[in-house]
Amino acid sequence: MYTTHGIDQQVAALQQQIVDTESQLRDLKIRLQQAEANAQTAEDLQIAYEGGMPLGWQDEIGYVINHGMAKSTNHLSNTQSQWPLSADEYKRYGRQLIMPEVGLEGQLRLKNAKVLVVGVGGLGSPAAAYLAGAGVGTIGLVDGDVVEVSNLHRQVAHATSRVGHLKVDSAIEYLQG
Secondary structure, eight states: OSSSSHHHHHHHHHHHHHHHHHHHHHHHHHHHHHHHHHHHHHHHHHHTTTSOOOOHHHHHHHHHHSSEEEEEEOOOEESSSSSSOHHHHHHHHHHHSTTTTTTTHHHHHHHOOHHHHHHHOOTTTHHHHHHHHOOOOOEEEOOOOOOOOGGGTTTTTGGGGGTSSSSHHHHHHHHHH
């Protein structure tokens, strides 16, 4: 007589082996994700330690900052720079450039950004100052008011010498100063 009991046990054993293997595979995938996250964190920390940029760039940027010109692999060129920022910009924005969250790519995005500030009073004047200080390339200012003495204690872009002037003109002078 033919019995299916042995076959049923074999099928059950194979099914259990598949369940166990799938469980091990899930565990391995989780461990892989954790290892990849740890590797990325280590890489991010290394980049941050390296000044937010590849090590190869650091020597070149240091040279540009110290000598005011780009160093190419073959010769020094004062007229044509391979660097996207000027030596003064590397000096000015150096603290931002070393931040992994900003770096050179972020600074270039800031340089190419255009921001419109509507109102250059109590909130708009410091906002415009911080945008300019961060290196935003184009800042538009809109305000139809004039500077009054009562503005001076809270509107940092304006000065006593500019009372009666348009706030936009006063703010432009402040930002360019």
